[in-house]
Amino acid sequence: MKHPTDNAIQSYLHDPGSPERAPIMDHLKNCPDCRKQLLLYERLKELVVSSSFNSAPDNFETAVMARIRSRLQQRRVTDIVMTATAMIGFVFIGLIIFLTPQLKHAAAEYLMDAWQYAGKLITITGDPSDAAVVLVFGVGLMVLFGLVDRIAIGRLRSATSSGN
Amino acid sequence: MSIMGMGVTEQDRAIIGRILSGETDAFRYLVAKYKGLAFHVVRSMIADSSEHEDLAQDILARVFESLPTFRFRCGLATWISRIGYNTCLNQLRRVKSRPHETMKYRAEGYRVDDITPNSGGNSTPVESQTPYSVICRKELDVAVRDSIKKLPAHYRLVVTLYYLESFSIADIALSLGIPKGTIKSDLFRARAKLKDDLLQKFTIEDLL
Numbered sequence: 001m002k003h004p005t006d007n008a009i010q011s012y013l014h015d016p017g018s019p020e021r022a023p024i025m026d027h028l029k030n031c032p033d034c035r036k037q038l039l040l041y042e043r044l045k046e047l048v049v050s051s052s053f054n055s056a057p058d059n060f061e062t063a064v065m066a067r068i069r070s071r072l073q074q075r076r077v078t079d080i081v082m083t084a085t086a087m088i089g090f091v092f093i094g095l096i097i098f099l100t101p102q103l104k105h106a107a108a109e110y111l112m113d114a115w116q117y118a119g120k121l122i123t124i125t126g127d128p129s130d131a132a133v134v135l136v137f138g139v140g141l142m143v144l145f146g147l148v149d150r151i152a153i154g155r156l157r158s159a160t161s162s163g164n
Numbered sequence: 165m166s167i168m169g170m171g172v173t174e175q176d177r178a179i180i181g182r183i184l185s186g187e188t189d190a191f192r193y194l195v196a197k198y199k200g201l202a203f204h205v206v207r208s209m210i211a212d213s214s215e216h217e218d219l220a221q222d223i224l225a226r227v228f229e230s231l232p233t234f235r236f237r238c239g240l241a242t243w244i245s246r247i248g249y250n251t252c253l254n255q256l257r258r259v260k261s262r263p264h265e266t267m268k269y270r271a272e273g274y275r276v277d278d279i280t281p282n283s284g285g286n287s288t289p290v291e292s293q294t295p296y297s298v299i300c301r302k303e304l305d306v307a308v309r310d311s312i313k314k315l316p317a318h319y320r321l322v323v324t325l326y327y328l329e330s331f332s333i334a335d336i337a338l339s340l341g342i343p344k345g346t347i348k349s350d351l352f353r354a355r356a357k358l359k360d361d362l363l364q365k366f367t368i369e370d371l372l
Binding site for chain 2: 048069
Protein backbone atom coordinates (compact mmCIF):
# COMPACT_ATOMS: atom_id res chain seq x y z
CA MET A 1 0.00 0.00 0.00
CA LYS A 2 1.53 3.32 -1.09
CA HIS A 3 1.02 6.08 1.48
CA PRO A 4 0.19 9.60 0.30
CA THR A 5 2.92 12.21 0.74
CA ASP A 6 2.90 14.64 3.63
CA ASN A 7 1.95 17.43 1.21
CA ALA A 8 -0.95 15.38 -0.13
CA ILE A 9 -2.28 14.86 3.40
CA GLN A 10 -2.01 18.58 4.12
CA SER A 11 -3.69 19.40 0.78
CA TYR A 12 -6.51 17.04 1.73
CA LEU A 13 -6.86 18.98 4.99
CA HIS A 14 -7.34 22.23 3.06
CA ASP A 15 -9.80 20.90 0.52
CA PRO A 16 -11.24 17.50 1.54
CA GLY A 17 -14.24 17.73 -0.82
CA SER A 18 -12.17 18.11 -4.00
CA PRO A 19 -12.51 15.17 -6.48
CA GLU A 20 -8.69 15.10 -6.78
CA ARG A 21 -8.57 14.12 -3.11
CA ALA A 22 -10.86 11.08 -3.54
CA PRO A 23 -7.96 8.55 -3.73
CA ILE A 24 -6.46 10.06 -0.56
CA MET A 25 -9.82 9.79 1.20
CA ASP A 26 -10.07 6.13 0.19
CA HIS A 27 -6.55 5.54 1.47
CA LEU A 28 -7.27 7.30 4.75
CA LYS A 29 -10.30 5.08 5.36
CA ASN A 30 -8.07 2.03 5.31
CA CYS A 31 -4.79 3.33 6.75
CA PRO A 32 -4.77 4.13 10.49
CA ASP A 33 -1.21 5.53 10.34
CA CYS A 34 -2.04 8.13 7.68
CA ARG A 35 -5.31 8.89 9.49
CA LYS A 36 -3.27 9.69 12.61
CA GLN A 37 -1.04 12.02 10.58
CA LEU A 38 -4.13 13.83 9.31
CA LEU A 39 -5.62 14.05 12.81
CA LEU A 40 -2.34 15.42 14.12
CA TYR A 41 -2.38 18.15 11.48
CA GLU A 42 -5.94 18.96 12.48
CA ARG A 43 -4.91 19.04 16.13
CA LEU A 44 -1.99 21.40 15.49
CA LYS A 45 -4.30 24.40 15.38
CA GLU A 46 -5.69 23.58 18.83
CA LEU A 47 -2.18 23.00 20.18
CA VAL A 48 -0.87 26.30 18.80
CA VAL A 49 -3.89 28.27 20.02
CA SER A 50 -3.80 26.82 23.52
CA SER A 51 -0.06 27.41 23.86
CA SER A 52 -0.35 31.07 22.85
CA PHE A 53 0.21 33.81 25.37
CA ASN A 54 -1.83 36.54 26.95
CA SER A 55 -1.02 39.23 24.50
CA ALA A 56 -0.77 42.61 26.17
CA PRO A 57 -0.25 44.14 29.60
CA ASP A 58 -3.27 45.76 31.29
CA ASN A 59 -2.29 49.36 30.63
CA PHE A 60 -1.43 48.75 26.98
CA GLU A 61 -4.30 50.79 25.47
CA THR A 62 -3.44 53.77 27.71
CA ALA A 63 0.22 53.54 26.70
CA VAL A 64 -0.64 53.48 22.97
CA MET A 65 -3.00 56.46 23.32
CA ALA A 66 -0.31 58.37 25.26
CA ARG A 67 2.19 57.61 22.49
CA ILE A 68 -0.24 58.83 19.83
CA ARG A 69 -0.94 62.06 21.74
CA SER A 70 2.78 62.60 22.20
CA ARG A 71 3.37 62.13 18.45
CA LEU A 72 0.53 64.51 17.59
CA GLN A 73 2.04 67.07 19.96
CA GLN A 74 5.47 66.48 18.43
CA ARG A 75 4.02 66.99 14.95
CA ARG A 76 2.40 70.28 15.98
CA VAL A 77 5.71 71.47 17.45
CA THR A 78 7.55 70.36 14.28
CA ASP A 79 5.04 72.28 12.12
CA ILE A 80 5.45 75.43 14.21
CA VAL A 81 9.26 75.14 14.18
CA MET A 82 9.35 74.54 10.41
CA THR A 83 7.05 77.50 9.69
CA ALA A 84 8.97 79.77 12.05
CA THR A 85 12.30 78.67 10.52
CA ALA A 86 11.02 79.37 7.01
CA MET A 87 9.73 82.80 8.01
CA ILE A 88 12.94 83.70 9.84
CA GLY A 89 14.91 82.46 6.81
CA PHE A 90 12.91 84.68 4.44
CA VAL A 91 13.27 87.71 6.72
CA PHE A 92 16.99 87.00 7.18
CA ILE A 93 17.65 86.70 3.43
CA GLY A 94 15.54 89.83 2.85
CA LEU A 95 17.55 91.73 5.44
CA ILE A 96 20.86 90.61 3.94
CA ILE A 97 19.72 91.74 0.50
CA PHE A 98 18.34 95.00 1.90
CA LEU A 99 21.40 95.80 4.01
CA THR A 100 24.08 94.80 1.46
CA PRO A 101 24.20 97.52 -1.24
CA GLN A 102 25.76 95.27 -3.91
CA LEU A 103 23.21 92.52 -3.39
CA LYS A 104 20.40 95.06 -3.22
CA HIS A 105 21.43 96.53 -6.58
CA ALA A 106 21.98 93.11 -8.13
CA ALA A 107 18.55 91.92 -6.97
CA ALA A 108 16.90 95.13 -8.19
CA GLU A 109 18.66 94.85 -11.55
CA TYR A 110 17.69 91.23 -11.87
CA LEU A 111 14.05 91.97 -11.09
CA MET A 112 14.10 94.93 -13.47
CA ASP A 113 15.66 92.81 -16.23
CA ALA A 114 13.10 90.09 -15.72
CA TRP A 115 10.29 92.63 -15.81
CA GLN A 116 11.71 94.29 -18.95
CA TYR A 117 12.22 90.94 -20.63
CA ALA A 118 8.57 90.04 -20.05
CA GLY A 119 7.58 93.47 -21.39
CA LYS A 120 9.84 93.00 -24.43
CA LEU A 121 8.31 89.64 -25.18
CA ILE A 122 4.88 91.24 -25.27
CA THR A 123 6.00 94.19 -27.46
CA ILE A 124 8.15 92.10 -29.82
CA THR A 125 5.61 89.42 -30.47
CA GLY A 126 2.58 91.54 -29.72
CA ASP A 127 1.28 88.42 -28.04
CA PRO A 128 0.89 88.37 -24.25
CA SER A 129 0.90 84.53 -24.34
CA ASP A 130 4.75 84.54 -24.33
CA ALA A 131 4.72 86.51 -21.09
CA ALA A 132 2.08 84.12 -19.82
CA VAL A 133 4.47 81.23 -20.58
CA VAL A 134 7.14 82.92 -18.45
CA LEU A 135 4.56 83.41 -15.71
CA VAL A 136 3.31 79.81 -15.90
CA PHE A 137 6.89 78.53 -15.89
CA GLY A 138 7.61 80.61 -12.77
CA VAL A 139 4.49 79.35 -11.02
CA GLY A 140 5.37 75.80 -12.08
CA LEU A 141 8.81 76.17 -10.50
CA MET A 142 7.23 77.46 -7.28
CA VAL A 143 4.83 74.46 -7.18
CA LEU A 144 7.74 72.09 -7.80
CA PHE A 145 9.75 73.63 -4.95
CA GLY A 146 6.63 73.47 -2.79
CA LEU A 147 6.21 69.75 -3.55
CA VAL A 148 9.85 69.01 -2.79
CA ASP A 149 9.48 70.91 0.47
CA ARG A 150 6.32 68.98 1.33
CA ILE A 151 8.01 65.62 0.65
CA ALA A 152 11.04 66.68 2.70
CA ILE A 153 8.80 67.68 5.62
CA GLY A 154 6.86 64.41 5.31
CA ARG A 155 10.08 62.40 5.47
CA LEU A 156 11.29 64.44 8.42
CA ARG A 157 8.01 63.73 10.21
CA SER A 158 8.15 60.00 9.58
CA ALA A 159 11.80 59.97 10.67
CA THR A 160 10.94 61.73 13.93
CA SER A 161 7.94 59.48 14.56
CA SER A 162 9.84 56.26 13.87
CA GLY A 163 12.62 57.41 16.15
CA ASN A 164 10.47 56.71 19.24
CA MET B 165 -8.65 37.09 20.40
CA SER B 166 -8.63 35.96 16.80
CA ILE B 167 -9.68 38.40 14.13
CA MET B 168 -10.82 37.33 10.69
CA GLY B 169 -8.54 38.75 8.06
CA MET B 170 -11.07 39.80 5.43
CA GLY B 171 -13.62 42.55 5.59
CA VAL B 172 -14.16 45.60 7.72
CA THR B 173 -17.06 45.39 10.15
CA GLU B 174 -19.65 48.15 10.26
CA GLN B 175 -18.52 48.95 13.80
CA ASP B 176 -14.90 49.33 12.62
CA ARG B 177 -16.05 51.58 9.76
CA ALA B 178 -17.97 53.78 12.18
CA ILE B 179 -14.99 53.97 14.54
CA ILE B 180 -12.62 54.84 11.68
CA GLY B 181 -15.06 57.58 10.62
CA ARG B 182 -15.06 59.03 14.14
CA ILE B 183 -11.25 58.93 14.33
CA LEU B 184 -10.89 60.62 10.95
CA SER B 185 -13.29 63.35 12.01
CA GLY B 186 -10.92 64.18 14.86
CA GLU B 187 -12.12 61.99 17.73
CA THR B 188 -8.71 60.59 18.65
CA ASP B 189 -9.95 58.72 21.73
CA ALA B 190 -12.14 56.47 19.55
CA PHE B 191 -8.93 54.77 18.44
CA ARG B 192 -8.76 53.11 21.88
CA TYR B 193 -11.45 50.67 20.67
CA LEU B 194 -9.28 49.60 17.72
CA VAL B 195 -6.25 49.26 20.03
CA ALA B 196 -8.23 46.94 22.32
CA LYS B 197 -9.44 44.90 19.34
CA TYR B 198 -6.18 44.58 17.41
CA LYS B 199 -3.52 44.60 20.15
CA GLY B 200 -3.42 40.79 20.06
CA LEU B 201 -2.67 40.85 16.36
CA ALA B 202 0.09 43.43 16.84
CA PHE B 203 1.69 41.30 19.56
CA HIS B 204 1.39 38.13 17.51
CA VAL B 205 3.21 39.72 14.56
CA VAL B 206 5.92 41.17 16.82
CA ARG B 207 6.45 37.93 18.73
CA SER B 208 6.71 35.99 15.49
CA MET B 209 9.36 38.24 14.02
CA ILE B 210 11.38 39.71 16.89
CA ALA B 211 13.25 37.44 19.24
CA ASP B 212 14.13 40.03 21.90
CA SER B 213 11.12 39.97 24.25
CA SER B 214 12.11 43.29 25.84
CA GLU B 215 11.25 44.98 22.52
CA HIS B 216 7.81 43.42 22.07
CA GLU B 217 5.63 45.89 23.93
CA ASP B 218 7.38 48.93 22.48
CA LEU B 219 7.09 47.60 18.94
CA ALA B 220 3.44 46.61 19.38
CA GLN B 221 2.73 50.16 20.58
CA ASP B 222 4.67 51.54 17.62
CA ILE B 223 2.66 49.42 15.16
CA LEU B 224 -0.66 50.68 16.53
CA ALA B 225 0.56 54.30 16.61
CA ARG B 226 1.54 53.91 12.93
CA VAL B 227 -1.88 52.44 12.21
CA PHE B 228 -3.41 55.59 13.72
CA GLU B 229 -1.16 57.83 11.64
CA SER B 230 -1.87 55.89 8.44
CA LEU B 231 -5.66 55.58 8.89
CA PRO B 232 -6.35 58.45 6.43
CA THR B 233 -4.69 56.32 3.72
CA PHE B 234 -6.77 53.17 4.45
CA ARG B 235 -9.00 52.61 1.40
CA PHE B 236 -11.07 49.62 2.65
CA ARG B 237 -9.73 47.50 -0.21
CA CYS B 238 -8.71 44.75 2.20
CA GLY B 239 -9.62 43.75 5.74
CA LEU B 240 -8.51 46.05 8.53
CA ALA B 241 -6.69 43.16 10.23
CA THR B 242 -4.85 42.35 6.99
CA TRP B 243 -3.82 45.99 6.66
CA ILE B 244 -2.70 46.21 10.30
CA SER B 245 -0.67 43.02 9.98
CA ARG B 246 1.04 44.50 6.90
CA ILE B 247 1.98 47.62 8.89
CA GLY B 248 3.18 45.34 11.68
CA TYR B 249 5.23 43.24 9.28
CA ASN B 250 6.88 46.33 7.76
CA THR B 251 7.53 47.87 11.19
CA CYS B 252 9.24 44.68 12.36
CA LEU B 253 11.26 44.43 9.12
CA ASN B 254 12.46 48.02 9.66
CA GLN B 255 13.40 47.15 13.22
CA LEU B 256 15.33 44.07 12.05
CA ARG B 257 17.16 46.19 9.46
CA ARG B 258 18.05 48.77 12.13
CA VAL B 259 19.33 46.02 14.41
CA LYS B 260 21.29 44.44 11.57
CA SER B 261 23.07 47.74 11.02
CA ARG B 262 24.17 47.68 14.67
CA PRO B 263 26.17 44.43 15.10
CA HIS B 264 26.32 44.43 18.91
CA GLU B 265 22.52 44.52 19.06
CA THR B 266 22.25 41.69 16.54
CA MET B 267 24.25 39.57 18.97
CA LYS B 268 21.83 40.48 21.74
CA TYR B 269 18.87 39.49 19.55
CA ARG B 270 20.47 36.16 18.70
CA ALA B 271 21.38 35.41 22.27
CA GLU B 272 18.06 36.16 23.94
CA GLY B 273 15.37 34.57 21.80
CA TYR B 274 12.01 33.87 23.41
CA ARG B 275 12.05 33.55 27.17
CA VAL B 276 9.29 31.16 28.17
CA ASP B 277 9.42 32.35 31.81
CA ASP B 278 8.45 35.86 30.71
CA ILE B 279 5.27 34.69 29.14
CA THR B 280 1.94 34.34 30.87
CA PRO B 281 -0.03 31.32 29.65
CA ASN B 282 -3.16 32.16 27.71
CA SER B 283 -6.27 32.52 29.83
CA GLY B 284 -8.51 32.96 26.79
CA GLY B 285 -11.55 30.89 25.92
CA ASN B 286 -9.76 28.40 23.72
CA SER B 287 -8.05 26.41 26.42
CA THR B 288 -9.81 23.89 28.60
CA PRO B 289 -10.87 25.35 31.97
CA VAL B 290 -8.30 24.41 34.61
CA GLU B 291 -10.98 23.57 37.20
CA SER B 292 -12.23 20.60 35.13
CA GLN B 293 -8.79 18.98 34.92
CA THR B 294 -6.84 16.78 37.28
CA PRO B 295 -3.49 18.11 38.60
CA TYR B 296 -1.70 15.51 36.47
CA SER B 297 -3.49 16.58 33.29
CA VAL B 298 -2.76 20.24 34.10
CA ILE B 299 0.96 19.43 34.34
CA CYS B 300 0.82 17.46 31.08
CA ARG B 301 -1.07 20.29 29.43
CA LYS B 302 1.53 22.83 30.59
CA GLU B 303 4.35 20.59 29.45
CA LEU B 304 2.71 20.26 26.05
CA ASP B 305 2.12 24.02 25.81
CA VAL B 306 5.77 24.72 26.60
CA ALA B 307 6.85 22.13 24.02
CA VAL B 308 4.58 23.65 21.36
CA ARG B 309 5.90 27.15 22.14
CA ASP B 310 9.42 25.79 21.96
CA SER B 311 8.73 24.15 18.58
CA ILE B 312 7.19 27.38 17.23
CA LYS B 313 10.22 29.28 18.52
CA LYS B 314 12.50 26.95 16.55
CA LEU B 315 10.73 27.71 13.27
CA PRO B 316 12.34 30.24 10.93
CA ALA B 317 10.84 33.71 11.59
CA HIS B 318 8.91 33.78 8.33
CA TYR B 319 7.30 30.36 8.96
CA ARG B 320 6.52 31.45 12.52
CA LEU B 321 4.67 34.50 11.22
CA VAL B 322 2.70 32.46 8.67
CA VAL B 323 1.69 29.89 11.30
CA THR B 324 0.75 32.63 13.77
CA LEU B 325 -1.43 34.53 11.31
CA TYR B 326 -3.04 31.30 10.07
CA TYR B 327 -3.75 29.68 13.42
CA LEU B 328 -3.99 32.50 15.94
CA GLU B 329 -5.53 35.20 13.76
CA SER B 330 -7.54 32.83 11.50
CA PHE B 331 -6.21 34.57 8.39
CA SER B 332 -6.81 32.77 5.09
CA ILE B 333 -3.82 32.01 2.87
CA ALA B 334 -4.98 34.87 0.60
CA ASP B 335 -5.01 37.30 3.57
CA ILE B 336 -1.49 36.28 4.62
CA ALA B 337 -0.29 36.70 1.03
CA LEU B 338 -1.81 40.19 0.95
CA SER B 339 -0.31 41.11 4.33
CA LEU B 340 3.21 40.00 3.51
CA GLY B 341 3.15 40.91 -0.19
CA ILE B 342 4.06 37.35 -1.19
CA PRO B 343 2.25 35.13 -3.76
CA LYS B 344 -0.46 32.81 -2.41
CA GLY B 345 1.28 29.69 -3.70
CA THR B 346 4.44 30.58 -1.78
CA ILE B 347 2.47 31.19 1.41
CA LYS B 348 0.71 27.85 0.99
CA SER B 349 3.96 25.95 0.58
CA ASP B 350 5.49 27.91 3.50
CA LEU B 351 2.51 26.93 5.65
CA PHE B 352 2.86 23.27 4.64
CA ARG B 353 6.59 23.29 5.44
CA ALA B 354 6.06 25.12 8.72
CA ARG B 355 3.37 22.65 9.81
CA ALA B 356 5.50 19.68 8.80
CA LYS B 357 8.45 21.06 10.79
CA LEU B 358 6.21 21.73 13.77
CA LYS B 359 4.75 18.24 13.63
CA ASP B 360 8.16 16.56 13.24
CA ASP B 361 9.60 18.56 16.13
CA LEU B 362 6.69 17.67 18.41
CA LEU B 363 6.94 14.00 17.42
CA GLN B 364 10.54 14.00 18.66
CA LYS B 365 9.26 14.86 22.15
CA PHE B 366 5.89 13.10 22.30
CA THR B 367 4.25 10.07 20.78
CA ILE B 368 1.50 10.71 18.26
CA GLU B 369 -1.03 9.28 20.73
CA ASP B 370 0.06 11.83 23.38
CA LEU B 371 -0.49 14.65 20.94
CA LEU B 372 -3.91 13.53 19.69
